[in-house]
Amino acid sequence: MRRDIFQAIADPTRRAIITLIALQAMTPNALAENFNTTRQSVSKHLRILTECRLVKPEQQGREIYYSLDFEKMKEIDIWLEQLRQIWETRFNQLDSVLANLKKQTK
Amino acid sequence: MRRDIFQAIADPTRRAIITLIALQAMTPNALAENFNTTRQSVSKHLRILTECRLVKPEQQGREIYYSLDFEKMKEIDIWLEQLRQIWETRFNQLDSVLANLKKQTK
DNA sequence: TTTTTATGAAACCATTCGGTTGCAAATATA
DNA sequence: TATATTTGCAACCGAATGGTTTCATAAAAA
Numbered sequence: 001m002r003r004d005i006f007q008a009i010a011d012p013t014r015r016a017i018i019t020l021i022a023l024q025a026m027t028p029n030a031l032a033e034n035f036n037t038t039r040q041s042v043s044k045h046l047r048i049l050t051e052c053r054l055v056k057p058e059q060q061g062r063e064i065y066y067s068l069d070f071e072k073m074k075e076i077d078i079w080l081e082q083l084r085q086i087w088e089t090r091f092n093q094l095d096s097v098l099a100n101l102k103k104q105t106k
Numbered sequence: 107m108r109r110d111i112f113q114a115i116a117d118p119t120r121r122a123i124i125t126l127i128a129l130q131a132m133t134p135n136a137l138a139e140n141f142n143t144t145r146q147s148v149s150k151h152l153r154i155l156t157e158c159r160l161v162k163p164e165q166q167g168r169e170i171y172y173s174l175d176f177e178k179m180k181e182i183d184i185w186l187e188q189l190r191q192i193w194e195t196r197f198n199q200l201d202s203v204l205a206n207l208k209k210q211t212k
Numbered sequence: 213t214t215t216t217t218a219t220g221a222a223a224c225c226a227t228t229c230g231g232t233t234g235c236a237a238a239t240a241t242a
Numbered sequence: 243t244a245t246a247t248t249t250g251c252a253a254c255c256g257a258a259t260g261g262t263t264t265c266a267t268a269a270a271a272a
Contacts, residue, residue: 017183022192029218034248041261042195043220061227064268070193073186079202080182086128087176116232135248147231149250168239168248 007073008052012047013037018068021055025067111181114158119143120151124174125162131173 005066017031028046032039046066049055058065083089123137129186134152136164152172155161160178164171 003117006118010113011269012110012112015112018191019189019192022189023196028220038258038262039219040221041249044260047220058233062206063218068193070190073189074180076186080179080186082124083128083179084176086125087174090129119230133248134250144229144232145249146233150230153250170249198261 003010003048003051005072008049008054009076010043013042016043016051017045017049018054020070021068022070025058025065027063027065031066033065041070109154109157111158111160111178114155114160115182117149117151120155122201123148123151123155124160124179125173127172128176131164131171133169133171137172 009018011034016035017088020031020034028039028043031046035042044056046055046071050057050066052072054069055066056069058067115124119141122141124142126132126137134145134149137152138148141148150162152161156163158170158178160175161172162175164173
């Protein structure tokens with residue numbers, strides 16, 4: 001069972017859940033009212049989001065409020081930034097690759 | 107067939123392909139040599155990446171070089187930025203929500 | 213106490229996904 | 243021309259995914 005942040009945000013309903021609870025913590029029932037799906041379906045999405053630590057449950061009586069852990073979202077930023085650096089320095093790196101090839105074929 | 111950028115980057119092999127061709131355009135065969143999978147499997151991943159415009163094929167003789175369209179990656183940035191703004195202003199927005207509730211219950 | 217409400221979990225189902233195998237088309241090479 | 247190479251595509255398969263239905267548990271309300 002792969003359970004990483006990239007797989008978590010692949011589903012449009014889960015992205016919508018993330019957007020909603022970014023504004024304020026919400027219960028599964030309250031969330032479900034915003035989508036054309038059942039509470040159980042939302043509950044399953046919340047489980048996936050919780051398992052990869054994007055979301056944090058907090059029990060209050062018989063209700064459970066789910067809130068976003070925005071720090072976790074930064075893992076996506078990190079991957080993008082890493083890629084951006086490769087992209088921006090690719091000509092230099094290509095130069096060194098070509099230089100190595102030249103040396104080897106001598 | 108959902109084919110958006112979020113679904114595209116959900117698969118770890120596709121993320122690795124993106125990282126490799128960020129450095130330089132590559133053929134399916136050359137890419138496949140870097141993974142423990144077949145050329146056909148890489149080919150299917152490339153098709154998915156091409157369909158959501160993350161990757162651009164360029165025919166050269168009988169070879170096809172795939173390159174990254176980094177501009178497309180910025181769609182992820184846009185979503186993250188939008189979310190960041192919601193996150194950072196959530197207390198203000200919560201205030202206005204609560205103000206509205208107060209007005210309605212008067 | 214009895215009933216209602218909020219929730220998670222398990223079982224099931226149709227669809228999608230990632231991978232492999234086999235084949236056909238197009239280009240390069242002998 | 244005959245052969246080898248590079249590639250995409252279709253068919254198939256097992257596993258994962260998203261959704262629904264049903265049930266059990268715990269807390270609040272009547």
